[in-house]
Amino acid sequence: MAYRIFEIVAPICFVVLAGFFYSRFKKPNMEAANTINLDVFVPILILSVFASAPVDISDYGGLILMGTVITLLPGLFVLLFYRFLNVEWKTFALPMMFKNSGNLGIPLLVLTFGEEYLPAILILFILENILHFSVGIWLLSPKKRSLSFLKQPIIIASLIGISLSVLKISLPPWLVTGLSMLGDVAVPLMLFALGVRLVNLDFHGWRIGLAGAIAAPVLGLTSAALFIHWVELPDTLEKMVWLFAALPPAILNFLLADKYQQQPDKVAAIVLFANVGSLAVIPLVLFFIL
Structure with a gap:
């Protein structure tokens, strides 16, 4: 099990390092x-997922x-x-x-619980994205505390995707294929950009990264523990x-921190260290729930 999880996380580290070493020479x-x-590839990625999974x-x-609860409560902690x-x-x-519910969360949860639980997995994915581009942007940019977040391409794509699923509307296969091709660009480009940013890390960046790697799973699991016994869930959904709750931070945290100039170097360190640290945390959680 641990090796299979490593096979999911290792490509992430590989692409980040590609961006890091490229930036050492080219300074892109x-x-x-x-x-x-943020405006094209990530929204289309979301849309392509929901277009094929009611x-x-x-x-x-x-x-x-x-x-x-698991998304918002750690911020208060x-x-x-x-x-x-x-x-x-x-x-x-x-x-x-805001967790890595896409490029790590979806494959990990499918691997653990099976394709039949893909609808529940997609619910968590879209929920996290909606909160990220509403609450998250409100926090990063106080001047934008309005319903303007509904104009964000990711929110629009999420609403369209949910509508397609709820109404059971099927898109032509050629269109689904085209959406998937564009959506496939999103995650590697996120990871590459993260590696580029890491070139400018200093000692304090590494220290905050280690702190984030420890705090991310602790705060997520603590938030789950405080409320999970008060909510009725089937056994599999509870697991x-x-x-x-144990997933590391999303790569999107870095992209938004860079866009709004919220100490992006430190956010990059937190994201990288926590994703690498998940190699140790996730097998322990799997041992606990399985």
Whole structure:
């Protein structure tokens, strides 16, 4: 089991290192690439997933509640100790809140629970993205605390994708294939951009990265433990919640920190260290739930 999880995480590290070493020689400007990724490739990735997997959201009320708790509660916990890390609250809180539910979460959860639970897995994925581009952006940019987040391409793609699933609308195979081709660009480009940013890390970046690698699973699992016994969930969905709570921070945390200039170097270190640290954390959680 541990080796199979390693096979999921190892490619992530490989692409990050590719960006890191390329940047050591070429010094690329990734601002335009990051903008295109957030506006085009990531939304299409979400849309392509939901276009081929119908989801009945009404069956997953408890799962949605637990996913919301696990996403938002760690941000409040960070208020208790962030000053000891010599970092701004938002810099540390957002990576603790918003998890790698896409490129790591989806394959890991499918591997653990099987294809028949893909609808529940997609519910957690889309919930995390909606919260990230509503609550997350509100926190990063106070001037944008309005319903303007609904104009975000990722939110629009999520709503369209959910509508397709609920209404059971099937897109032409050629269109699904085209969406998948564009969506496949998103995750590697995120990881490559993260590696480019790591070239500028200093000692404090490494220290905050290690702190994030420890805090991310601890805060997520603590949040789950406080509420999971109060929410009625089938046994398999309860196990899914525990595994979701242990996921490391999403790569999108870095892209948004870079866009809004929220100490992106430190966020990059947190994201990288926590994703690498998940190689040790996730097998322990799997041992606990299986």
